[in-house]
Amino acid sequence: MRKPVRKAVIPAAGQGTRFLPATKAVPKEMLPVVDTPAIQYIVEEAVRAGLTDVLMVTGRNKRPLEDHFDRNVELEASLEAKGDDAKLARVRESTDLASIHYVRQGDPKGLGHAVLVAEQHVGDEPFVVLLGDDMVDERDPLLEKMIEVREQFGGSVVAFMEVPEDQIHLYGCAVSAPTDDPDVVLVSGLVEKPKREEAPSNLAVIGRYLLDPSVFAVLHETPPGKGGEIQLTDALQTLAASDAPGAGVRGVVFRGRRYDTGDKLDYIKAVVRLASERDDIGADLRAWLSEFVAGAGERD
Numbered sequence: 616m617r618k619p620v621r622k623a624v625i626p627a628a629g630q631g632t633r634f635l636p637a638t639k640a641v642p643k644e645m646l647p648v649v650d651t652p653a654i655q656y657i658v659e660e661a662v663r664a665g666l667t668d669v670l671m672v673t674g675r676n677k678r679p680l681e682d683h684f685d686r687n688v689e690l691e692a693s694l695e696a697k698g699d700d701a702k703l704a705r706v707r708e709s710t711d712l713a714s715i716h717y718v719r720q721g722d723p724k725g726l727g728h729a730v731l732v733a734e735q736h737v738g739d740e741p742f743v744v745l746l747g748d749d750m751v752d753e754r755d756p757l758l759e760k761m762i763e764v765r766e767q768f769g770g771s772v773v774a775f776m777e778v779p780e781d782q783i784h785l786y787g788c789a790v791s792a793p794t795d796d797p798d799v800v801l802v803s804g805l806v807e808k809p810k811r812e813e814a815p816s817n818l819a820v821i822g823r824y825l826l827d828p829s830v831f832a833v834l835h836e837t838p839p840g841k842g843g844e845i846q847l848t849d850a851l852q853t854l855a856a857s858d859a860p861g862a863g864v865r866g867v868v869f870r871g872r873r874y875d876t877g878d879k880l881d882y883i884k885a886v887v888r889l890a891s892e893r894d895d896i897g898a899d900l901r902a903w904l905s906e907f908v909a910g911a912g913e914r915d
Contacts, residue, residue: 617769620762620825621668622742623661626729627654628674628720633879644747645679646876649890652683653876655709656750662713664758666743669715670736672729684715725844727834734831741765744847746822748877750885755871761825764799770863771830771854773802774823776873784811786819787848789866802855802864805848807841818866820848821873829861830854 631643638646644654658669671680687706694703720732730744743758751757761772775789790804806815824847833850840846855864874885891900 617766618740620741620743620765621666622737622740623658623666623669624672624730624733624737624742624744625654625657625661625669625747626672626720626726626744627677627680627747628672628723628729630674633877634882640676642677642679643877644677645683646882648750648874648876648882648886649893653750654680654747655683655712657745657747658684658709658712658715660751660753660758661743661745663753663756664743664762666758667713669713670733671715671717672720672732673717674720674723681717684709684712686710723844724839725842725846727837727845727847727850730826730847731831731834731845737828737831739828741825741827744822744824744826748875749822750874750876751823751869752872752874755869755873757823757867757869757871758825760798760867761823764865764867765825768863768865769827770861770865771827771851772825773805773851773864773866774821775800775818775866775868776821776870777817777868778819780811780814780817783814783817783819784808786821788814788816789818789820790815791818791866794865798868798870800866800868802851802866804855805852805864807846807848818868821869823869824851827854827861829859 627644629643631638634643634646645652648656661669673680691703691706694706716736718732718736720729757774761774764772778786786808788806788809789800789802791800791802794801800818805820830850833853834845837845837850840849851864854862875881876885891897891904
């Protein structure tokens with residue numbers, strides 16, 4: 616019997632320099648997507664997939680993350696006194712989502728190092744790593760499919776998306792073979808941010824990993840790679856080529872809606888898309904956007 620997947624790890628120690636000066640005093644994970652911090656969407660995704668134990672790997676100046684998922688007794692009392700039950704429920708949502716823990720990464724030595732920091736908390740269980748810059752639309756479940764593949768085959772599972780060839784150098788890239796399931800590939804290798812002409816495929820790693828606990832032993836032996844950091848893709852490359860217990864890597868090809876909140880333009884697109892679909896402001900926003908775009912065309 617394979618152990619069930621219960622735990623999620625969210626690396627959140629980055630400095631968010633692409634969003635300066637907004638992130639000078641506010642963690643990038645707390646930037647709002649409409650009226651909800653980006654990090655809450657990530658935790659909600661984990662919870663929808665049945666992951667009840669969440670570890671955030673943080674760094675300096677990340678205290679607002681802890682405050683957001685903690686109780687705010689004074690605010691709750693104020694809202695309750697006003698009879699504002701709707702806002703009170705929204706405030707309490709983040710507190711009641713999951714059992715959330717925190718650990719400091721210390722020196723930022725890459726994603727592989729952030730995963731290693733989680734070793735003591737995770738122990739010998741399989742676990743999911745969710746990167747905060749990748750938001751997956753709740754209407755397009757991804758983690759559930761990854762857990763299903765893990766339960767069937769064991770090993771580790773990585774999420775991929777097909778991207779244009781001129782963008783593959785921005786991602787980790789898969790060397791893979793098809794399987795009987797068109798949305799699942801068998802991974803034989805991974806290359807971190809290859810040159811366009813050297814990329815083995817257009818399957819790009821996106822920020823979701825379901826890892827067998829055997830990854831920890833591999834990461835301990837993985838030397839720094841690109842950028843002088845411990846690369847998780849290097850450890851996965853080792854696991855993909857191994858026949859040891861817990862080894863083997865498969866990929867789930869995600870074809871749904873994903874938003875990159877780590878890029879300024881894509882962050883704005885995510886806010887607009889999600890806001891335009893809301894019941895409270897969507898209709899008015901869509902009408903305004905139509906007028907604005909038409910007016911912009913006239914000005915051009």
